[in-house]
Amino acid sequence: MELFLRYVRENWADLLVFTGQHIMMVLIGLLLALVVGIPLGILASRNRVSARIILTLANIIQVFPSLALLVLLMVVFGLGTTTVVAGLFLYSLLPVIRNTYVGLTQVDKSIMEAGKGVGMSPLQIMLNVQLPLALPFMLTGIRIAAVIAIGVATIAPLVGGDGLGREIYSGINMNNSARLYAGAIPAAILALLADFALERLQNGTRVAGR
């Protein structure tokens, strides 16, 4: 414990950089997942066939072991952060797509018909009715995706990436538990914080909507 504290005191600047890298990788991966996943979720909600295809594909990606996926991506992108971000993106995709899809399809048909009945165009129904009502579900998806991504990002160094994983693997390699903790504890805290913050956000939208 003393060792750990001393290590942190002496290396806090490096740790901060690792944490920053970690967050950046997760954010970029997540953002890409939102940009791609939300439209795919919307597409899936439009009809049965598209739902089957999109959800099945996203599921297949998800069942790949994370290390195997990263190694496969490394073949394409080479060693480095790009591979990690691509992996995080793919891993976040399913929760985003699935929750967008569920959120959109659970909206009461009669509320959508009311929107149609008052003269909204299909786009206006999507923007003014369906998406706002699906928001709490979509936030659940983002929350799950964020927590998974923060975890998966710790294996980044294996494919040449940065982040808190560096400390963890160095700690393992050098049999230095202080170092290992210095990587693992901030990663765990990050995951908890993300979970907590997104839950708050989610509750906020729920209160406004009900």
Place this chain on the structure above:
Amino acid sequence: MIRFENVRKIYDDGFEALKKINLEIKEGELTVLIGPSGCGKSTLMKHINRLNNPTSGKIFIRGKDISSIDPTQLRRSIGYVIQNVGLFPHMNIARNVAVVPKLLKWDKENTAHKVDELLRMVNLDPDVYRYRYPSELSGGQQQRIGVIRALAADPDVILLDEPFSALDPISREQLQDELIRLQQELKKTIVFVTHDMDEAIKIADTIVLMKSGEIVQTGSPEHILRHPANEFVTSFIGKKHLTTDTLDPGLTVDDVMSVNPVTASPERGMAAAIQFMERHRVDSLIIVGKKRELLGYVSVFNVLKGYRHEDSRLGDIMKPFVHVVESGSSVALALTLMNEHGLPYVPVVRDGHLVGLVTRGSVVRHMAEIYNPDDMSLEELTAEAEKLKEETPLEPAEEEEEEEGGEHA
């Protein structure tokens, strides 16, 4: 105003929901579409704002074929209210009401003004309700918001699809009254779907009665009640709505008369008569002989006039009946007599002997018993009887006679 010409609707699954509908909905009227569940009321109504499009046939609004109008544009010019869930749960009341003005790009100030005006119109304080969410309102309040949302952009035509059917009876009555009031104020063309005949009779100018995709009968509530087109209409109207016009012709006075009227013998004196009337709370007595032969009647005024003479008897001051009905005559005959001569009651006689009394109250009571033992509460019945009594001050009060078995003095 709105005209359906040979409109047929076959859904994608091959179901023929509308069969050659021809219908004219008049401007400024409240037209009610009614019929059993699944008969195509909603289907028909949704053709007006193009939520449905006809398989064949045409629909015109003000002479214009609506298939040539852009559906979203058309819908913004027509108010639409649906059963309970029509409000957007994620929008506050002001935003819900302002949905159509916003789609029509009204400026903010105008819109806010209109929202407040409409809220006040249905007795909801804008300052209290503007920022509430639908789930924070009662069912009745939500449905009021549904109605004013449909009114917000001042459409000429408003469609309401079973808007009140999920409400409790009291809220429903209130909203029906408000709708009638709004209709009288605003003179909109309203199309209203319901499956509740009471509701239709209460609010409709014109009722359109449907059955399995066809219109069975169209007309005012009065017309449909009096002249149901066929057996189906009669059964759908329900027995309780039948008026005296449609009284079973076989019904006789014996079926409806009260058999224990308050009677007195001609030998009675004035003081005794007054006491007797007071006890039974009646204002006239029927005078019968020892074998219940009908002799005449006295009213309380006659009695008071004769009171001065201590030895006068009821027999001296009584008046003979001009109109009586024979036992076995039709109820219609008795009612006609009462109506034409303004009589509070007519005695029923057999061979000159009194067997009963037909009063308006006794007819009402009889009909109520036959037609709706469950539907009308005792209070309603009593209220009905009271009303009739006020109209006919000379009628013997019959609650008494039931208790005391029609005493004879």
